[in-house]
Amino acid sequence: MIRVLVVEDSATVRHLLREALTPAAGFEIVGEAVDGAAAVDLCRRLRPDVITMDVVLPVMSGLAATERIMADAPTPILVVCSADRRELFTTYDALAAGAVDVLEKPRGDASDDTWPQRLRTAVKVVSRIRVVTRRRPEPAAPAAAPAPAATAVRAVVVGASTGGPGAIVRLLRALPAGFAVPLLYVQHLAANESFAQAFAGWLAEQTGHLVGYARGGEALTSLAGRVTMAPPDRHLVLRAGHLQLSAAEPRHSCRPAVDTLFEAAAVDLGRHAAGCLLTGMGRDGAAGLLAMRRAGAVTFAQDAASCVVYGMPKEAVSLGAAAETLPPEQIGARLAALANGGVAWRTPF
Template structure:
């Protein structure tokens, strides 16, 4: 099946380079290129693309406004182009909230050379986005979640979450349903350096938990969530009675750093049966082997089901390896994690 791609960007150079990359792929067709959202709107009607690549900063109507209108009226798979800056990270995360499936960052220097260097990555992202489930999005204001505490039988528990494509919103959905006194949480989401801090700050605002980008050597405490920083592996270690975060510059695993497998394998060793892990939406197989190691170590393991996954790649790999104790829709995962950690879900 040929993937029809429409490129929307006010830069003629980016339109040209992305067009070249798309035309070089045997399974893709460039059906058009638009300099602004108004032209894009007409081309969408004429060409009915499978994937839209969309720049955030454009004249006449910015990418976010266009994306919001698009996902409300004509939902389709969107791959955002982002700048590798703090402001770019904030806007990109907002785009993911509005329904964009994934993003890639523009190189700072040597635009043509930089984009061509990442041609394979861009093509893979387009393929992933094309396979994603997309739903109509309605605008919801950001509100900080408040939930009553839950009684936990043991203070030895630790929660772990891994995700990739579609994961930013899936992680938020899980964290929003956890009580303020839940066991400490470690999260690995495939995301580049410069974006994870903004991701953590956004989650801190809306989940009711204390969320931050991991710095390493932090003690896990109830209600605290540590996000793996971009370009660093996050591991769980133990010091006496305490769980401690650890960062690593080891080589990428499954082409990723941070990698979910690294986090899960470390938890299998450090926490064993006291760990509860959830592997959420994402392309590829990262996390599946680690989840199996955790299950073999006595941990309770969960995979997100196909129907609720934006991309059912990583969870499928885990299920096929018999790594998951249970497979659940996204809205049920937090309650299952609390239950497995020895807490009551009756007040959630």
Template sequence: MPSGPIRLLLVEDSPVALVLLQRILQEAPDMEVVGVARNGQEALALIPTVKPTLICTDLHMPKMDGLEFTEEVMARCPCPILVISASVQKEDTQTVFRILEAGALDIFPKPRTGLASEYEKTKAELLAKIRVLAGVSVFTHRRRSSIPIAPIAPTTSAPVRNSRPRILALGASTGGPQALLAIVQQLPKTFPVPVLCVQHISDGFLQGLVDWLDHSCALRITIATPGAVPQPGVVYFPPERHHLELDLGGRLQLSQGAPVAGHCPSVSVMFKSVAAYYRRSAVGVLLTGMGRDGADGLHALAQAGSLTIAQDEASCVVFGMPKEAIALGAAQQVLPLGAIAPFLLGSVFGGDFL
């Protein structure tokens, strides 16, 4: 966490929303609103003067919207960015996830009613998210147009296992959409096993995440339906507020059970179910995120004989969940984000399916 108060720059064109956000944030003793702007242009001019610890920005704004603003910030003067938006329509969530791809850290849903009472209900969650993200280090992003998109060739090292796994399970929280894109985008259409994925995400944004990944990746990305048999080359996410598990026949099973480690869907619930059905024939990967969801599940996979991987500290947005798994001795491999897909393609699956 930063020393001294968290210095916040609010970028919001709605006067009502701006007042309500300021009221909430100014009540927090460890936070200080050091600047407000109505659009990205105004905010860019303020940054050198107010030197924010964290920027909270809306999506739709005149002159310069949230996406262009985020791209400019991350190219010129990198700073942690939280997107606060009520946009959950398909066309809007595509933009939200492009903002995350551009370098913003996370999304927080703005109450759609705009009532003070609704903002008050989300207060504790918003303040907690700000406190976590304010301590995150961010780096300059080159502009999208200047980044050549080239596939990473699989490694040629010998497989690390005698038999190839039959399923891949991924779990992530804060910073997860960017991490998932970095991995899944490198997996070819011919990837030989199904992929199960749990990503902690605010209500209303799941379909946007699925659409964004599906548009960006060769694999098919979909929301799981109960009773379906997982197919190779398909990535399955549980519906919002549903745990994702496997039944005794290996078919997808969805339940609205109690939150585990504070989350439904829970990464650990999915990992434990995969461990129970596939035993030694699975790979579990635990990615960036706050809290400890997934740590116990990754441990269950390791105990069942499956291969387990945790993202390393340097490449995590928040080194919470992987840290807890590593402390349990649950991670057989600790890898930087950029090394995970090449490791899977080369060392785990051998690459001869390409």
């Protein structure tokens, strides 16, 4: 049995959660909380395997509760939220604070037919994630603005999954406002337009960088100084210096897949690229990062201590794909130095 603590102030949603998470399906609801303060107390006393967390709660918000739980009694948290833009912003704050996944609440339409199964699947996946005590890091001081200088690096490519929102914020905050190298980013997210648009807005608000989704056809040179993400349910590919979107089959059960972007960057840019593989479950991105390193690119993997899930980076390290393993803010500092002509630290394959 997976022991679940339900944190939700809506009686209707709590009922739906109870109906889906039944003992017959392999779950035991060990407690219910209608506010964040009660959630913190029950988590401490009941030690559940998983918490389903609403973010808009009385007394103490779901974000504050997540921060307290991850600091005092680390527990895998699945955020269950509505598609309201401001609520989604708070949801991404919770993910940055240590929650590991998000699921949209039932919409009241035909998609509700599959919602109980999607919830059960999400809770099962989250229950397998080993979380650690997590205190929110102080924002990294921005790197000094680079002096005018040519750089051989034409693009930075980044991939992440579980824990990615927090990691990419830390990396981007370490880049100077004048960082002009295009940054292409694949994040495993639900194929949901509302979630995706809110994530782009949240990331821009958190970091001060220009953030948007690829449309396909853009010249890489036109994306200088921007963070450009793979849109939901589309692979992001780089060919002949232009972005392309692909509906090809998922890889590692993911679309977009990090490997798809990294392998394209290896072919199209070779040593004129930098690749960064951040926290996440599974092995997506490891083979692609190895292809980049073999092509002469600078490659990084997030270190174990700073990962929410040391899965994808661990696979990359085991393959010898990462020249360096560092926390996200130090990767950002390395990238800033690279854009400023600091290439002496490049580690050959």
